[in-house]
Amino acid sequence: MEMESFIYCLFCAMCLGGGLGVLALRGFVNSAMSMLVSMLGVAGLLLLMRAYFLAFIMVTVYAGAVLVLFVFVVMLIGDRREDRSFLSKFMLLALWAAMCACLAFFEPQITAAGMEASSAGASLEPGSILALSKNYGYFLFTKFLLPFEIAGLMLLAAMIGVIVIARLKRAGNTKA
Amino acid sequence: MEAVSTAAIEGSAGAGAFLDALLAVLFSLLAVVVVMTFAGLSVVAERKVCAFIQGRYGPNRTAIPVVAAIPFFGNFLKKNGLMQLVADGLKFLLKEDPLPGHVNKFWYMVAPAMALSPVLIVACVIPFGVYWIDGQIYPMSVADIDISLLFALAVSALGVYGAIMAGWSSNSKFPYIGAMRASAEVISYEIAMALSVLPVVLWVGLSSQTPLSLFSIAQAQGNLWFCITQPVSALIFLVALFAETNRLPFDVAESETDLVSGYHTEYGSFKFGLFFVGEYGHIVVGSSLFITLFLGAWSPFPGLSWPESWGWISAVLSLLTFLLKIAAMLFFFIWVRWTLPRFRYDQVMSLGWKRLVPLALLNFAAYIIFMAI
Amino acid sequence: MNEILNQFLFPALALFLTGLIGAMFKRNLIGIFMCIELMLCGAMLAFVAFSSVYNNMDGGVFAFFIMTIAAAEVAVGLAIITRLHRVVGTVSTREMNDLGD
Numbered sequence A: 001m002e003m004e005s006f007i008y009c010l011f012c013a014m015c016l017g018g019g020l021g022v023l024a025l026r027g028f029v030n031s032a033m034s035m036l037v038s039m040l041g042v043a044g045l046l047l048l049m050r051a052y053f054l055a056f057i058m059v060t061v062y063a064g065a066v067l068v069l070f071v072f073v074v075m076l077i078g079d080r081r082e083d084r085s086f087l088s089k090f091m092l093l094a095l096w097a098a099m100c101a102c103l104a105f106f107e108p109q110i111t112a113a114g115m116e117a118s119s120a121g122a123s124l125e126p127g128s129i130l131a132l133s134k135n136y137g138y139f140l141f142t143k144f145l146l147p148f149e150i151a152g153l154m155l156l157a158a159m160i161g162v163i164v165i166a167r168l169k170r171a172g173n174t175k176a
Numbered sequence B: 001m002e003a004v005s006t007a008a009i010e011g012s013a014g015a016g017a018f019l020d021a022l023l024a025v026l027f028s029l030l031a032v033v034v035v036m037t038f039a040g041l042s043v044v045a046e047r048k049v050c051a052f053i054q055g056r057y058g059p060n061r062t063a064i065p066v067v068a069a070i071p072f073f074g075n076f077l078k079k080n081g082l083m084q085l086v087a088d089g090l091k092f093l094l095k096e097d098p099l100p101g102h103v104n105k106f107w108y109m110v111a112p113a114m115a116l117s118p119v120l121i122v123a124c125v126i127p128f129g130v131y132w133i134d135g136q137i138y139p140m141s142v143a144d145i146d147i148s149l150l151f152a153l154a155v156s157a158l159g160v161y162g163a164i165m166a167g168w169s170s171n172s173k174f175p176y177i178g179a180m181r182a183s184a185e186v187i188s189y190e191i192a193m194a195l196s197v198l199p200v201v202l203w204v205g206l207s208s209q210t211p212l213s214l215f216s217i218a219q220a221q222g223n224l225w226f227c228i229t230q231p232v233s234a235l236i237f238l239v240a241l242f243a244e245t246n247r248l249p250f251d252v253a254e255s256e257t258d259l260v261s262g263y264h265t266e267y268g269s270f271k272f273g274l275f276f277v278g279e280y281g282h283i284v285v286g287s288s289l290f291i292t293l294f295l296g297a298w299s300p301f302p303g304l305s306w307p308e309s310w311g312w313i314s315a316v317l318s319l320l321t322f323l324l325k326i327a328a329m330l331f332f333f334i335w336v337r338w339t340l341p342r343f344r345y346d347q348v349m350s351l352g353w354k355r356l357v358p359l360a361l362l363n364f365a366a367y368i369i370f371m372a373i
Numbered sequence C: 001m002n003e004i005l006n007q008f009l010f011p012a013l014a015l016f017l018t019g020l021i022g023a024m025f026k027r028n029l030i031g032i033f034m035c036i037e038l039m040l041c042g043a044m045l046a047f048v049a050f051s052s053v054y055n056n057m058d059g060g061v062f063a064f065f066i067m068t069i070a071a072a073e074v075a076v077g078l079a080i081i082t083r084l085h086r087v088v089g090t091v092s093t094r095e096m097n098d099l100g101d
Helices: A003-024 A028-048 A052-077 A089-117 A133-141 A145-165 B002-007 B017-054 B073-079 B082-094 B105-122 B148-157 B160-169 B173-205 B214-222 B231-244 B269-294 B312-337 B345-372 C002-025 C029-053 C058-088
Strands: B130-133 B136-139
Touching: A003 A028, A003 A089, A003 C002, A003 C029, A028 A052, A028 B160, A028 C002, A028 C029, A052 A133, A052 B148, A052 B160, A052 B173, A052 C029, A052 C058, A089 C002, A133 A145, A133 C058, A145 C058, B017 B082, B017 B105, B017 B269, B017 B312, B082 B269, B105 B148, B105 B160, B105 B269, B130 B312, B136 B214, B148 B173, B148 B214, B148 B269, B160 B173, B160 B269, B173 B214, B173 B231, B173 B269, B173 B345, B214 B269, B231 B269, B231 B345, B269 B312, C002 C029, C029 C058
Parallel strands: none
Antiparallel strands: B130 B136
8 A cells, every 4th residue: 555545544543543433432631632533634635635734734723732722621610421412422423434434335425526616736746825924925915915914803803802701700790 | 735745854955855854853863862962961960060059079979880981981971960860760760650640641641741842742853963965055954934933832841731730630739839830931931022022023024935934043143142232132032941941040830849740740660761761852952943043053153054065074064063152051041940949839930921021022022023124 | 537526526425424413413512513524515515626626716715714714613602512511510402491481
């Protein structure tokens, strides 16, 4: 088996296995850690798609900060073994397997539809546009400048909102 | 796609597959050996240097029966405590490895591995030296990625999970508090670290196509080391590095006086050894990053670099220079540890967020203006 | 070329559907939230897959924004969950049925 397909299968397995772990594992910390595995798998798939900058930003931001936040809150709340969900675990797994089977079954039709739709040249050769970090900077500051600024404002609003919501009640503070 | 798999074995396009494979194996061994040896040596170095600072001898009695009998060399080893290293290593290996009944067994066993793995992964991208093939210069790293700086910062961000899992799985109050403190400190100082590196990247970006590559950054220091042209960035990075590795004066995670032993309280011989090696390995790898970014990686003096005409002698000398700098940084770390008192936790947090981050941003803005002119 | 696209769309779709199933059937807020994050990851993979196949930068930059938005959303959502936990005492959705009968 070629190295690249082996790595692809490995990252796919990490990604989907981690997702399955989030679904099926009991205990919040265990599902948070399997989400970590899933994030690393997604980062690996991004690497395979030549989006190197995105992959490492994903590890830094998503797996290294967002998930840590999740784990903090989980530990603050306490690691409950969650009560049984609406479907039992066996049913969840069966549903997931059925979903995979559907995907595999419908794949030839999706491929055929895609064949008609694709007209632009496809290129995954080296030097593709996603691989260079400077392209992200260039486009963020020219074509996507407005979303960039709005994202900045939104982050500010989120920060203020978090501080207001999660603030502990102080003595004499009438706001709940 | 084949380009990706061969690019992992850097360069040497015309030198044949055997040389590629040999170099790959050699550099992998180099990365692991350097990190592990320095982590092991720092066990002894810590005690000897601390003793030196405190005005006493360190360990100088340990003697392995056969080796100590070697007339001159044996005595040298014994008096310098180097055989203490062997004794400590054997202790970690041979002591009974406890698995307390109250811990979360799976995470208890996985946490030390999670603490050590990022260290070894980052050690893969550090250029320990240079070598030349057919007049083309190549770094002595396991993988020469175009964005290796980002890779190093990203993977060392994953080191926080080892601490969290260790503290949480121990099912005990002191490790838990230590773990929470350690992880909050690490993620706070990551930001200052990343921001302080940005001026360096900008500077290198003026003259190189791949400014995020550690090799380009090291090469761009041919004229002056970045610790001279960007001292504020170097200072912020150094302070953030001390905090990232939970090293005094930012020792709040394992403050020996109020938290027993922090997040590795419940850990015994081998797993504790893994944490220990992981912590010192993190120091070694972090200081390798500092050396590559600010201290001119393998150049012996600001402005000099090893000439290509000396061939492989120059390559070995560059490696030795790098290792010497790591040793000097280790000494500096140990020196600071035994000199400065520990910060309080709220002081640590306020330093990270309220002082270092604005300082790093101001520094960045100042360098942008400076470079625009 | 389309095999390449499909091979990267398949994990994106599977991840998205996994998150969807989880968000529908999980009974605690944190689990639901984690599955929402999985959905965002799946969508991001799909964006980057198309962007890399058609050699267009829009998908990549938008994936960047997805990451930003996900980070902000996680922060706010977790703040709400923390607050709710303080008020109600649990994160199980079975207990939070005050609006029902």
